Amino acid sequence: MRTSQKKRLIVGISGASGIVYGVRLLELLRALPEEQRVETHLIMSRAAEVTLAHETDFKVREVEKLADVVHANKDIGASVASGSFRTLGMIIAPCSMKSLAEIATGVTDTLLSRAADVVLKERRRLVCMVRETPLHSGHLRNMLALSDMGAVIAPPVPAFYAKPESIADMVDHSLGRVLDLFDLDSGTVHRWRERDES
Secondary structure: OOOOOOOEEEEEEOOOOOOHHHHHHHHHHHOOOHHHOOEEEEEEOHHHHHHHHHHOOOOHHHHHOOOOEEEEOOOOOOHHHOOOOOOOEEEEEEEOHHHHHHHHHOOOOOHHHHHHHHHHHOOOEEEEEEOOOOOOHHHHHHHHHHHHHOOEEOOOOOOHHHOOOOHHHHHHHHHHHHHHOOOOOOOOOOOOOHHHHO
């Protein structure tokens, strides 16, 4: 008799600016109601650790404690590097152009890019919260290549119709919309016209 499959979600944090998205994503996932809870598998790049120190007061260990399982980025033999390890997919928040290029070209020499590659080959959902501006044609080609492979390119663009009162509101709304892609409701999304029509 088969038991129910544990729901797992991989969270990748690369070295792009905007590391608050990755940290807050882990907090929101931990706060989901019991019926929506997923086991989180965290992969942080070395550049992400550097960005964390520059942009926040968090220590790496504090971020790691927000996840259920932590994998070293150099551990290419980790569970998440295999398609037989079942997950809902992966969110890379934020996603640097370096990580994006590695995944788009199949040059997966880190666990973060290998796990993303596995998610794509298994036809699971990969969401890349790309953080860069302005964009040159190489960036755009890599985004198009990943989109053609089935990834969702989701730059964290603020939704001003939600009338955010703080940066935290904008971060939460963007992350809530990303979690919607996995049918996970964080309770942080101001849904367009929903209150007007109820």
